[in-house]
Amino acid sequence: MPAGSLTTALRETLSLFDRAGTPLTTTEVAAQLPIGRRSAYERLERLVEADRLDTKSVGASGRIWWQPSPVDHEERDDTATPDSPTERFESLIEHSPDMIDVLDADGRLVSVNRRLCMELGYSEAALLGAGIWEYDESIDEDGVETLLSGLSVDDPRSFEARYRRADGSTFPVEVNLIRLAGSSTDRFVAISRDISDRNRDERALRDRVRQQEVVTELGTRGLEGVDLDALMAEAAAAVAETLDTDYCKVLDLDTEADELLLRQGVGWEEGIVGSATVSAVENESQASHTLQTESAVVVNDFTTEPRFSGPDLLTDHDVRSGISTIIGPLDSPWGILGAHDTAPREFSDHDANFVQSVANILATAINRHASDQQLVAQRERVGALNDLNGVIREITNAVIDQSTRAEIEAAVCERLAATDSYQLAWIGAVDRASNTVEIRTEAGVSGYTDEITVSVDSEDPLSGGPTARALQTGETQVVNDIPTNAGHDPWRDPVESYGFRSSAAIPIAHEGTMYGAVNIYADRSNAFERQERAVIDQLGEVVGHAIAAAERKRALLSTELTELEFRIRDVAATFDVTADIEGTTTFDTVVPIGDDEFLVYGTATDAAVDSLTQLVAVLPHWQAVDFDTDDDPASFELRLSDPPILSEIASYGGYVEGAVIEDGDYRMTIHLAPTADVGQVADLVRAAYPNVEMLRRQQITTQHDGFRRIQRHLGETLTDRQSAALETAYHAGYFEWPRGHSATEIADTLGVAPATFHQHLRKAEKRVFDELLSTTSQQRLPAARH
Structure with missing residues (x-):
């Protein structure tokens, strides 16, 4: 049909199409004319019949239309190079x-x-x-x-x-x-x-940067001389997190027993760290192969690994892949560091180098702390240290109960001298007027301190002993064989007359302040070797901390708080729960909802979910618990019928900084205002939990308490019902998307109608925003410290 024979309607329709061949849908044509879709379809069909448009179906019932170019209906060579710009x-x-x-x-x-x-x-x-x-x-x-x-x-x-x-x-x-x-x-x-490749490269670069950061952090920790087991635990956790593996282990080689002890690690079944062993000589095992290989050993899949097999420690945990490397030199290794995963996976050369770098840090730290033989001897003497650990616990409890420096020092010496392990304990501090050590308190055999004088003047011959060195260097000084030690020559006669064979001088210091030194004497040689020394080092820290707390109570500033830490051992036995209390449960927030009812929000690991359910079934004032297992760990809402300890402490001007059930024990840390009556709060806790023990009482200086003060200020602004509605909605996930709970569900929890809940929530939200955003409120609110 020639152009002149087209009707006005068809020419109008054809004019919508450009010669570039851009297609239009029937709906688009109908909208631009504008006419109905059916009328547009009929016009388009007539233009196709007239060879003025081309068409094709798309999808299930759609169709597109376009104006063909002049060459669309001509035969042409598809292999030819397009001539027109459009082509x-x-x-x-x-x-x-x-x-x-x-x-x-x-x-x-x-x-x-x-x-x-x-x-x-x-x-x-x-x-x-x-x-x-x-x-x-x-x-x-x-x-x-x-x-x-x-x-x-x-x-x-x-x-x-x-x-x-x-x-x-x-x-x-x-x-x-x-x-x-x-x-x-x-x-x-x-x-x-x-951009898959680009993202993969960026992730690899981020992983390498993170690995370098971890190596630097662990290297710094190793140079700081931290406890060896603490460093190993930190290294295991850091490697597992950085490589995203299920397990990490530090194996300690016992050359006499030809086995490796799982000394530290993460991810393993509870209770086997510190007790599980792996053969170091078993034929074709990964451990023996690693001990003979200088570079890191990488396993992508144990099921297809031709070089060796995995030990029971790995197979029992469904390990499929991993990296292991020796700690120390090949000719005298200390042990093995390994990271493992339950899925087959490929580890890069950078991953292997990262594990090797961490192993090198551990080797350096081990060499700094002691030789391989000493570490083996420490494990053999664990039983002998039980008595000393008991003494330290008694001293810790004793100093917690004391309120003055003199009482703390007397308690330390009395507990040490009361054991069969030590004959004398005394505490001295520097008298700057005479540059000598003044005896502040002592316990045990009497008379020795009357016969000695200790100087801190480096030019004085009486300054060469362990006490002066401890005060000068801030480090524990140990003499394990006094009869052959020249440093005791100035006091040779009294030392021999009392039969002392070993001594230790432990500096008492806290945050750079030196309070003195505690001196301990034993009638046995080698009484203060490494493991025993590690324990007495803790003594200096405990006493220094306690004295610092006592001193600070004399001049508290408004930014200082009193911190109390409590523990209930064996929650299952305390509350007559038949099964073990497992996993970790945290109690984070308590919300009063009226009529002596409260909602407690927190988290529970998988193992703790059943334990918390059992506690609800046993404790009469624990009414119900609701879990959200989509979270990891699971969040929960616990309904209580009696005032919980978290709420009662608030009436004394304090708050619970942390409350957790872990490994069957309950721990709670409380922060109190400087003016709070610590004794009353302690009595309150003991009344709620008769079996509770106080672990620590100390004064702390807060640097970021402004947010707490803002929260308290807002709490004073809101009514009880508004606060309950706002906090319950927040912890129930009402402000998240999708919402964790609906308004109707939260209203049921609070025991009110949905309309009432909405009314309280809106008023609470308005007051919060008024306090945060209005100029006068900003001037009124206490500023957060940064």
């Missing part, structure tokens, strides 16, 4: 290494290139007419208008998204979206590129 442009798009698609204003595809089809796994026919949201997980149908609004040729939009293939797999992409120039209708071009 060259279309060829570039079709063969582009990037994924390209053209969208209409509704976000549906009107054109795609072969790269997009190949990457997504769909045919061109399947994609045309489809919505972008059907494979782009970052957008939904309702968000198309927002996505496309404001775009222009000169204002492209770039963002990252995630595309979903036909097989259900996904991959990350970088998308550049721009409005198409020269189109009579709204058209948008999306150019996408797979």
Whole structure:
């Protein structure tokens, strides 16, 4: 049909199409004329019959229409190079290494290139007419208008998204979206590129940076001379977290027993760290192979590993892959450091080097602390240290109960001298006027301190003993064989007359302040070797801390608090629970909801969920508990019918800084205002928990308590019902999306109607925002310290 024979309606319809061949849908044509969709479809069909338009179906029931170019109906060589700019442009798009698609204003595809089809796994026919949201997980149908609004040729939009293939797999992409120039209708071009490799490289770089940070942090800790087991535990936790493995271990080699002790580690079954062993000589085992290999040993999958087999420690924990390396030199290794995972995986050379670097740090720390033989001897003497540990616990409890420095020092000496292990204990401090050590208190055999004088003047011969050195260096000084030690020559006669064979001088210091030294004497040689020395080192720290707390009570500042720590051993036995209390349960927040009822919010690990449920069944005032196991650890809401200790402490001007049930024991840390009556609070805790023991009482200086003060200020602003509604909604996940609990559920928890809950919540929200945002309130609120 020639152009002149077209009706006015058909010419009007044809004018909507440009010669570039940009397709339109029936709906778009009907909207632009405007006429009904059926009438538009009839006109388009007549134009197709007149050979003025081309058409094809898309999707289940859609169809697109376009005006063919002059060469569309001519025979041509498909292999020839396109001549026109349009053809060259279309060829570039079709063969582009990037994924390209053209969208209409509704976000549906009107054109795609072969790269997009190949990457997504769909045919061109399947994609045309489809919505972008059907494979782009970052957008939904309702968000198309927002996505496309404001775009222009000169204002492209770039963002990252995630595309979903036909097989259900996904991959990350970088998308550049721009409005198409020269189109009579709204058209948008999306150019996408797979960034999987880039993201993988960025993750690898981040992993390497993190590994270097961990090596630096552990190296610094090792140079600080921290406790060896503490350093090993920190290293095991850091390696497991950094490599994202299920397990990490530090094996201690016992050359006499030809076995390796699992000395420290993370992820292993409870109770085996410190007791499980692995053979160091078993044929074809990973441990023996590692001990003979200087570089790190990497296993991608134990089921296909031809070099060796895994020990029971690994197979019992379903280990499939890992890295292990020796700690120390190949000719005299101390042990093995290993990281393991329950899934087969490939570890990079950087991962292996990271584990080797951590092992080198541990080897350096071990060499700094003692020789291999001494470490073996320490394990053999664990039983002999039980008495000393008991003494330290008694001293700790004793100094907690004392309120003055003199009482603390007297308690220390009396507890030490009361044992069969030591004959004398005395505490001295420097008298700056005479540069000598003044005896402040003593216990045990009498008369020795009357016969000695200790100087701190480096020019004085009486300054060469362990007491003066301890005061001068701030480090514990031990003499394990006094008869052969020249440092005791000035006091040789009294030493021999009292039969002392070993002595230790432990500095008493806290935060750079030296309070003196405690001196201990024993009638046995080698009484203060490494493990025993480690324990007496703790004594100096305990006493120094206690004295510092007593001194600080004389001049408290407004930023100082009193901290109390309590413990209930064996919660199961205390509350007559038949099963063991396992896992970790934290009690974070208490919300009064009226009528002597309270809601307690916290978290519980998997093992603790059943334990908490058992406590609810046994304790009469624990009414019910509700868990949200989608969280890790699970969060819970516990309903109590009696005032919980957390709430009662608040009436004394304090708060519970932390409360946790872990390994069957309950620990609670309380912070009190300087003016609070510590004795009354302690009595309150003992009344609630008769079996409780106080572990620590100390004065602390807070640096970031402004937020606590703001919370207290807001708490004074809100009514009880408003506070209950706001806190319960917050801890129940009402402000999250999707919501953890609905308004109706929270209202049921509070025992009110939904409308009442909403009323209290809105008023609480308004008051909070008034306090935080209004100028007068900002001036009134106590400032948080940074």
